[in-house]
Structure formats: C-alpha cells, structure tokens
Amino acid sequence: MRVFLTGATGFVGHHVANALAVEGAELRLLIRKTSKLANLEGINGDTVVGDLATPQSFASALQGCDAVVHVAADYRFWIRDPAAMYRANVDGTRDLLRLAREAHVPRVVYTSSVATMHFRTDGIVINEDTPVSLADMVGHYKRSKFLAEQQAIAAARDGQQVMILNPTTPVGPNDAKPTPTGRIFVDFLKGDFPAYVDTGLNLVDVTEVARTHVAALTTGTPGRRYILGGENLTLKQILDKMSAITGIPSPTVKIPFAVAATYAFFEEWITGRIRGKEPRATLEEVRMGRKKMFASSARAQQELDFRIIPVYPAMRAAIDWFRANGYAP
Numbered sequence: 001m002r003v004f005l006t007g008a009t010g011f012v013g014h015h016v017a018n019a020l021a022v023e024g025a026e027l028r029l030l031i032r033k034t035s036k037l038a039n040l041e042g043i044n045g046d047t048v049v050g051d052l053a054t055p056q057s058f059a060s061a062l063q064g065c066d067a068v069v070h071v072a073a074d075y076r077f078w079i080r081d082p083a084a085m086y087r088a089n090v091d092g093t094r095d096l097l098r099l100a101r102e103a104h105v106p107r108v109v110y111t112s113s114v115a116t117m118h119f120r121t122d123g124i125v126i127n128e129d130t131p132v133s134l135a136d137m138v139g140h141y142k143r144s145k146f147l148a149e150q151q152a153i154a155a156a157r158d159g160q161q162v163m164i165l166n167p168t169t170p171v172g173p174n175d176a177k178p179t180p181t182g183r184i185f186v187d188f189l190k191g192d193f194p195a196y197v198d199t200g201l202n203l204v205d206v207t208e209v210a211r212t213h214v215a216a217l218t219t220g221t222p223g224r225r226y227i228l229g230g231e232n233l234t235l236k237q238i239l240d241k242m243s244a245i246t247g248i249p250s251p252t253v254k255i256p257f258a259v260a261a262t263y264a265f266f267e268e269w270i271t272g273r274i275r276g277k278e279p280r281a282t283l284e285e286v287r288m289g290r291k292k293m294f295a296s297s298a299r300a301q302q303e304l305d306f307r308i309i310p311v312y313p314a315m316r317a318a319i320d321w322f323r324a325n326g327y328a329p
Contacts, residue, residue, distance in 0.1 A: 001217070002026040004065045004105070005045075006052065006096070007072030011175040011182070012111065012167065014039035015210035016071055021045065023214055028061050030072070039174055052092030055099055062103035067217050070096055071111040073148075075141065075179055076278075082140040089144035094151045097160065107161045109216045110152045114168040114202065114227055115142045119291040123200060125232065127296045128166070128225040149225075156223030163216040165209075168229035168295055172206035172314045173321035185318055187280075188242050189328030195253040196235050200292030203238065204230035205314035212306050220304050230311045232294040238315075245316050 003020055007013030008029040017040070020027060027045030030052075031037065040047070050058030052072060062068065074088040093110065100108050118132035137143040149164060156162040175182035181201075187193045209228050220226065233241075236250070243250035271277050300306035322328050 001066045002028070002064060003217075004028045004030070004048075004062055004068045006030045006068075006070050007111070008043070008045070009035045009037060009039050010072065011039075011172075011177065011179055012170055012206060012209060013071040014043075014174050015170075015172065015206045016069060016111075016213045017043050017045065019207075019210040019214050020069070025214075028065065030058055030061070036176065039176060052096065053087055055092075055095040059099050059103070062099055062105055065103065065105050067107040067109065068096065068100045068105050069109045069111075069213060069217075071213075073111070073113075073145065079140065085140050086144050086147070089141075090147045090151065093148040097151060097155045097162065101155075101160055107163070107217055108152075108155075109163045109165065109213055110149075111213070112149045112152065112164050112166045112225065113142075113145045114166045114229065114293060114295055116146045116149045116166065116225075117227070117293075117295060119293050119295075121291050123292040123294055125294045125296050128227055128299055153223060153225075161222045163220050163222055164225045165213065165216060165300075166225050166227045167209045168202035168204045168227065168293065168297075170206035170209050171203050171311060171318050173317045175318065175321070176325075178322075178327070182318070182322070184238075185242065185315075186322055186327050188239060188248065189246065189319065189322060191248070192280075193239065193251055195251050195255045196239060197255060198234070198236075200232065200234045200294055201238065202229040202232050202293055202295050203311040203315070204228060205309055205311055207314070208307055208309055212300065212304050215304050215306075224299070224303075226300040226304055226306070227295050227297045228300055228306055229295045229297040230308055232292075233311075234292070241312060241315055242319065245312075245319055 003025045008017040021043050029045045029047050031047050032051050048058050048061040074085045079085055118130050118136045137146045152162050152164050169181050239250045
C-alpha cells in the first residue's frame with residue numbers, strides 16, 4: 001500500500017509513520033524545507049518537500065497513492081498570528097482533501113483531536129455523540145481543529161472515504177518539540193511544577209494511537225468520529241504517577257483558577273508580547289483546564305479494535321526519552 005503521510009516529523013506522526021512502515025507500507029512523507037528530520041531516522045520512505053499552505057507544492061505526490069493519512073497540525077496554545085493556525089489546520093485540511101479527491105485516492109485518514117468535543121466542568125465522561133458546536137470551543141487551537149474536522153465530515157457526507165480519528169492526550173517517546181502535553185512532563189522533571197489546578201485529562205499511549213491509524217485504513221465507517229483514549233486522570237493523579245516513576249516529589253499545593261488565570265495573563269503579556277517568547281502558561285490553557293477532558297473510547301473499541309491499555313509504561317517511556325535527549329536532568 002502506498003501512503004501519503006503528513007506530519008511524520010512530529011510526535012504522533014512519527015509513531016504513525018513507524019507503524020505504517022512496520023506493516024510494509026510504501027511511504028511518501030510530506031516535509032517542509034525547515035523541518036527537523038530526526039524523527040524520520042530509521043523509517044523508510046520518500047520525502048516530499050512542500051507545505052500545506054501551498055497545496056500545489058505536493059499535489060503530484062498524491063498520484064498513485066492508495067491512502068492519505070493527515071496527521072500534521074499546528075498544535076500550540078499561544079501564537080502571535082492566529083490566522084497562520086487557521087491556514088494550516090483548516091485551509092490545509094480542506095485543500096488536502098480536495099487534492100486527494102482529484103488524485104482519486106481511495107481512502108483518507110484524518111487525525112482530528114478530542115479537543116473538538118464538548119467537555120464538562122463536573123468531569124462527566126463524554127463520547128462522540130455528546131452535542132457540540134463551535135461556541136463550545138475555547139481558543140484558536142480548538143476552534144481551528146473543530147473547523148478542520150467539519151471539512152472532513154462534509155467531505156465524507158459528499159461521498160469521500162474519510163476516516164476521522166480523535167486522539168485524547170498522547171504520551172510516549174519522541175515528543176521532540178515538545179507538545180503542550182510534553183511540556184508538562186519536562187516542567188515536572190525540571191522541578192518547575194510547584195502547584196496544580198483541579199483539572200483532568202485522558203492520557204493515551206501514542207503507540208496504540210498509531211496502530212489504530214493503520215487499522216483505520218481498512219476498517220471503520222467514513223464520516224464517523226472515533227475517540228482514541230486511555231485513562232481518565234486528574235492532573236494531580238498524573239503528577240503523582242510521574243512522582244512514582246522518578247522519585248521527584250509531586251506538588252501538594254492546589255491553586256484556584258483565578259490565581260492561575262492571573263499568572264497566565266502576566267506570562268502572556270510579559271513573556272509573549274514584550275519578550276517575544278512562548279509563555280509557560282496561557283489564558284487559553286487555564287480556560288480549557290476548567291473542564292475535565294474525560295472521554296470514552298467505546299466506539300473505537302467496537303469498530304476499530306482499539307485497545308485501552310495502561311498509560312504508565314508510556315509515561316515512563318516519555319520520561320526516559322526526555323532525560324536521554326537532554327530536555328531535563
């Protein structure tokens with residue numbers, strides 16, 4: 001099977017590329033001129049230099065492909081120019097779907113996000129059928145992913161074979177950027193996590209997310225959303241697990257959201273606007289943290305043979321990788 005893959009130099013994309021290669025797929029990997037290629041080491045595939053912002057730069061590479069797997073996304077909670085995020089996540093997805101149709105590619109797997117779901121402050125577990133609208137999206141990242149997902153749903157409604165996968169919060173090795181989730185690990189390892197807020201996440205082993213991307217090439221129903229999750233954990237439980245792995249004390253001070261929001265405001269203003277660097281905390285993250293992102297993966301279990309596995313080994317692998325690669329002592 002010949003597969004055109006975006007995002008292979010990123011965290012989830014690297015693991016998807018590796019899973020596809022293990023299954024013998026012939027890979028065409030979209031990279032930008034500025035992409036760091038460390039995550040492609042050991043993965044056989046042809047690189048295609050292009051950019052989602054200029055779709056014609058890679059259009060010819062789609063010819064003869066059996067599938068497109070679109071993992072690439074602008075994933076961050078602070079950005080000086082939000083329009084760039086919408087161009088990458090929304091316009092890039094729309095254009096890639098169009099080019100795949102024009103090239104008669106039989107199947108597209110689109111990596112959306114659990115961020116497009118409607119979560120609750122009371123921690124009730126949600127699923128793909130929980131009502132949601134654009135008004136429920138907090139911040140530019142969530143809004144851009146929601147709008148991009150709508151492009152995929154519309155394409156499937158018009159007959160294109162588009163699978164939509166919604167990973168929760170993947171963890172594991174090779175988070176080179178790192179992602180916002182990876183920064184939680186790095187900050188903890190560096191002793192920069194003195195307190196926590198009352199929030200929750202669903203953590204999932206990134207290798208199981210990658211395996212299910214391969215399964216989605218041949219199973220599942222186009223146009224349906226599939227949450228790929230693992231364990232629903234409070235932030236305190238996550239920090240306690242990291243403490244058990246490392247021996248580093250877990251923070252014991254819980255701060256109110258009002259205090260966290262005040263800190264994030266000054267971080268954005270001083271670090272982001274004045275110094276021009278990415279702030280350690282953003283108001284968008286604090287607003288998202290008011291809701292516990294607890295989700296069910298029952299649909300993916302039933303229709304994609306997705307497996308909910310303990311996340312502890314993936315957390316240990318992430319910590320070992322960050323330490324081995326100089327992100328933390």
